[in-house]
Amino acid sequence: MNPFERLDFYKNNYTKSEQLIYDWIKKNPSTVVIDSIDALALETSTSKAAIIRFSKKIGYSGFAEFKFELSRYIISGSRENENESMDIARSITSLYAGYIKQINDYIDLKNIRKIAKLISNAKRVKIIGKNRTGFSALQFRYRLTKIGFDAEALTDPILIEQIQESLTKGDVAIIFTTRAADPKYYEFIKTVSKNGVTTVVITCTETKLIKQANYHVLLPSIENASTSSFLDNQTILFVFIEILLAELAYIVNGNYNHNKK
Known part of the structure; x- marks a missing residue:
């Protein structure tokens, strides 16, 4: 079912607050796609928690997935009302912005x-990535040279x-992977x-691989928002790189002594 069919399928079981959310979404779908969950809560006189529950009730993992599918x-142009238009650029950028904001929660x-201290004290740093995450590995390497x-x-x-086999104690290996399936x-x-190498996994998927590494960072996955997602997690990884780079x-600026462990 598409998002509008799901909205209608459950409409006989909505609570009062859910009915308010339903009515607003039906009348203002393009606004919902662009606005944040806070804005929607304000417009519907409900709460963020109510909107998340509503999204789960109609079959989504949360508001982010519902917003993406909508x-x-x-x-895609599949709306029955072909006369309604929307700003595609604003829609896509708002989706990315929403997931980027989630990084703080993760x-x-x-x-x-x-x-950061581990990297600063490392004898050698190897940054690993394959296919698309190879670009994240290269990006991190380029950004590191800047500092x-x-x-x-x-x-x-x-x-x-x-x-x-050539890596030894004191070396750090950082693996970028979105799904950790390899x-x-x-x-x-x-x-x-x-050999005593310290490993760090940076991923967008909760996987057994993170349990094997010494350190890991789990980030939100915009790709996992939908099985048919056409958006890419590299944006999330690139933003995280800037966070790690800031630390x-x-x-480097002397607030930590990077010559000491």
Whole structure:
């Protein structure tokens, strides 16, 4: 069912607050796609919690997924009312903005600071990524050079496999992966951990891989908002890189002594 069919399918079971939300969405779908959950709560005289419950009631994991599906459906031109138009650019940017804001809810700044200190004290830093996340690995490597940190980005599967045995205690290996589905990553962490290498996994998926690493960062996944999602998690990873970079810059500026562990 598309979002509008779901809205109507459950309408006989709505509470009073849910009815208010339903009525507003039906009358203002394009506004819902652009506005935040706070704005919707204000417009409907309800609450964020009520909107999240409403979204789950009609079959979504939360408001973010409902908003995404509603936007995708409108953008696709499948609306029955073809005369209604919307600003596609504002819709897509608002979706990304919503997920970027979620990063604050996902990360623990104390953990980020530990990872930053780890990188600053490392003998060597290897940044690993494959396919699309290879761009995240390269981006982090480029950004590190801006603040005086030397690191190597590895995106070739053969090189990633060959480097394992040469890594030793004092080295740090950072893995960027959106879904952590590649079994080679599990083998990599198992192999380098035996040599005393500290591993960090940065991912958008809650997976067993994060339990094998010494440190991990779990970020929101805009791709997982829908099984048919056409949006990309690289934006989320790139924003996180800037957060981690800010902590490293703090070290470089002398607020931390990066020569000491």
